[in-house]
Amino acid sequence: MTSCDFDPADLAPHEPHHEPREYAGALPRWCPGCGDHAALNAVRQLCYDKQLAPERTVVVSGIGCSSRFPHYMKTYGFHGLHGRAFPVACGVKSRRPDLDVFVVTGDGDCCAIGAGHWIHALRYNMNLTVILLDNNVYGLTKNQTSPTTRLGERTNTHPSGAMVPPLNPLTVALGVTNTSFVAQTVDWLPWHVYSTIRAAYEHRGMSFVRILQRCPHFSAHVFDAPREDPSLLLGIEHADGIAIDPSRLNKLPNRIVHDPHNYDEARSIAAREDVYPVGLLYRDERAVCYDDFTSRGLSMTQAERQSAIRTAIDRFAI
Numbered sequence: 338m339t340s341c342d343f344d345p346a347d348l349a350p351h352e353p354h355h356e357p358r359e360y361a362g363a364l365p366r367w368c369p370g371c372g373d374h375a376a377l378n379a380v381r382q383l384c385y386d387k388q389l390a391p392e393r394t395v396v397v398s399g400i401g402c403s404s405r406f407p408h409y410m411k412t413y414g415f416h417g418l419h420g421r422a423f424p425v426a427c428g429v430k431s432r433r434p435d436l437d438v439f440v441v442t443g444d445g446d447c448c449a450i451g452a453g454h455w456i457h458a459l460r461y462n463m464n465l466t467v468i469l470l471d472n473n474v475y476g477l478t479k480n481q482t483s484p485t486t487r488l489g490e491r492t493n494t495h496p497s498g499a500m501v502p503p504l505n506p507l508t509v510a511l512g513v514t515n516t517s518f519v520a521q522t523v524d525w526l527p528w529h530v531y532s533t534i535r536a537a538y539e540h541r542g543m544s545f546v547r548i549l550q551r552c553p554h555f556s557a558h559v560f561d562a563p564r565e566d567p568s569l570l571l572g573i574e575h576a577d578g579i580a581i582d583p584s585r586l587n588k589l590p591n592r593i594v595h596d597p598h599n600y601d602e603a604r605s606i607a608a609r610e611d612v613y614p615v616g617l618l619y620r621d622e623r624a625v626c627y628d629d630f631t632s633r634g635l636s637m638t639q640a641e642r643q644s645a646i647r648t649a650i651d652r653f654a655i
């Protein structure tokens with residue numbers, strides 16, 4: 338290089354560019370054909386497309402096959418305790434609102450042992466992207482009835498068939514005060530999984546995405562009907578919803594137009610048992626976000642904090 342080739346602009350910091358491999362953690366140990374792979378691929382793709390900095394991205398999970406997710410991302414991760422993904426994620430978000438936080442949970446993890454935390458996390462509406470991998474069964478512990486197991490399904494805990502009708506995670510989520518984003522997708526339409534997770538990530542507030550997930554070991558047969566007959570899926574379309582790729586319309590031949598701001602209609606679609614709704618059921622951009630409050634004062638110096646505490650205590654001086 339001659340002296341006249343030198344451009345001082347070359348010394349300016351360049352925008353970081355992350356390669357796809359920078360988001361890929363350990364080799365997934367999920368079974369071949371497990372629907373969890375589709376969610377992992379979609380999240381890795383989203384991170385790459387959005388160029389999320391791996392060191393500013395966190396994946397939090399509980400315990401279960403699905404909860405092994407953080408190991409397979411090369412970001413920060415917290416593989417926590419069964420049912421406890423939400424409090425951990427809310428804690429991270431309350432101290433570090435600048436981080437992108439994903440929560441990955443199973444139907445046992447979220448809807449059984451973690452149900453109390455799930456409900457309050459929905460109400461807190463912190464800026465989290467939540468993925469519920471719902472295979473209708475406890476996979477990791479080998480085939481016990483979960484809250485979403487269908488009536489009559491045989492499992493190790495109910496060998497004669499589940500006796501109580503399943504919980505519907507969509508109607509439960511919609512029933513919680515201050516819920517702001519509820520969507521559903523299916524693992525066998527990976528392009529739709531990606532679009533749904535992307536819309537969820539772009540939503541400010543807690544986005545709750547339920548993915549109907551095949552577990553080839555214990556429960557994949559429960560999704561045979563909508564896989565073999567796509568008209569059993571109900572594609573939800575709207576300009577404010579999740580776009581359906583025009584070249585894939587034949588994969589969702591049965592469609593409705595639904596404005597995701599219409600809460601009553603969202604609830605009635607979520608409760609349908611004749612079809613599987615696929616798309617965005619509900620969105621409320623105006624819902625209160627608890628992290629707007631928990632993040633107050635985070636930029637204060639130590640001295641400013643001490644002074645603020647003294648002032649607050651002095652208010653009670655007699």
Ligand SMILES: Cc1ncc(C[n+]2csc(CCOP(=O)(O)OP(=O)(O)O)c2C)c(N)n1
Binds near residue numbers: 401418442445472478
């Ligand atoms: C407190 C506690 N109770 C029970 C367990 C045992 N356990 C581990 S994973 C699991 C269920 C996992 O099912 P789910 O959340 O649906 O995830 P999947 O494995 O199907 O992805 C259970 C009961 C545990 N690890 N900790």
Ligand code: SF4
Binds near residue numbers: 472
């Ligand atoms: S047991 Fe089921 S849920 Fe677990 S990894 Fe295998 S296929 Fe997936």
